[in-house]
Structure formats: structure tokens, C-alpha cells
Amino acid sequence: xxxxKTVRKRSQKKRKIGKKSDLQxxxxxxxxxxxxxxxxxxxxxxxxLEELPIALDNMSDDTFNYHVNKDKNDFSKWVRDVIGDETLxxxxxxxxxxxxxxxxxxxxxxxxxx
Numbered sequence: 001x002x003x004x005k006t007v008r009k010r011s012q013k014k015r016k017i018g019k020k021s022d023l024q025x026x027x028x029x030x031x032x033x034x035x036x037x038x039x040x041x042x043x044x045x046x047x048x049l050e051e052l053p054i055a056l057d058n059m060s061d062d063t064f065n066y067h068v069n070k071d072k073n074d075f076s077k078w079v080r081d082v083i084g085d086e087t088l089x090x091x092x093x094x095x096x097x098x099x100x101x102x103x104x105x106x107x108x109x110x111x112x113x114x
Contacts, residue, residue, distance in 0.1 A: 025112050028085045036082045038075070041066050049083060049112075053105045056098050064098045075101065 031047045032038075038046040042063045046055050052075070056064065067074040073093055080089035088108045095101045 025085075028083050028088075028112055029109070032082050038078045038082075046078075049079070049085070049088075049105065049109055052079075053102045053109070056102045056105070059098070061098065064101075068095065068101070 029049055038052075040046065040055060040059065040063060042059060044055055044059070046052055056075075073095075076089045076092035079085050079092060083089075085108070088105065091104045091108070092101060095104060
């Protein structure tokens with residue numbers, strides 16, 4: 001006679017995969033290390049997410065277009081690779097102008113501060 005296998009059921013709790021905790025999300029607002037700051041081609045240095053919309057608002061369209069064009073999006077790359085905010089990085093990938101970028105970053109900052 002064959003022995004029946006006992007199958008243990010996994011926990012019924014749903015796990016949130018890839019979901020960041022509030023504490024982890026607050027990390028997105030902190031200053032980056034000096035060697036990871038965003039160096040704008042006009043000489044400005046952006047240290048954190050809260051400085052990004054200020055810089056975007058004050059930079060020329062030429063400066064913005066140097067960093068965001070059909071070949072690249074330096075702001076999205078920095079947010080993804082240095083800040084670590086994949087959600088914001090994906091949103092920034094689609095922007096074509098400074099005004100939209102400012103709105104997206106400010107909206108994300110408000111979400112992170114909750």
C-alpha cells in the first residue's frame with residue numbers, strides 16, 4: 001500500500017511583493033552622497049528630490065533639452081539609479097517639457113511626505 005503524501009498549505013496571507021514601506025519611501029527625500037549628486041550642465045548641483053523641481057523651474061529650455069531628449073532622460077536615470085524611486089523614474093521617462101516634469105516631481109514629493 002502506498003503512503004499518502006501530506007501537503008502543507010502555504011500561508012493564506014497575501015504578500016505585497018515589491019511594495020516599499022513608508023520608511024523606505026522617506027529615504028527617497030534624503031540628500032544623496034556628494035559623489036551621487038546630479039550635475040546639471042549649467043553648473044548647478046541637485047542633491048535631493050526636493051531640489052529637482054526648483055532646478056527644473058529655473059533652468060532654461062536648452063538646459064532641460066540637453067538632459068532630456070529623444071536619446072536620453074538624465075533626470076529619470078538619476079532618480080532610478082541614485083534616488084531609487086522606480087515609480088517616479090517611470091513617470092519622468094515620458095516627459096517632454098520642464099512644466100510636466102515639475103508637476104510630476106512635486107506630486108511624487110507630496111506622496112512621499114504623507
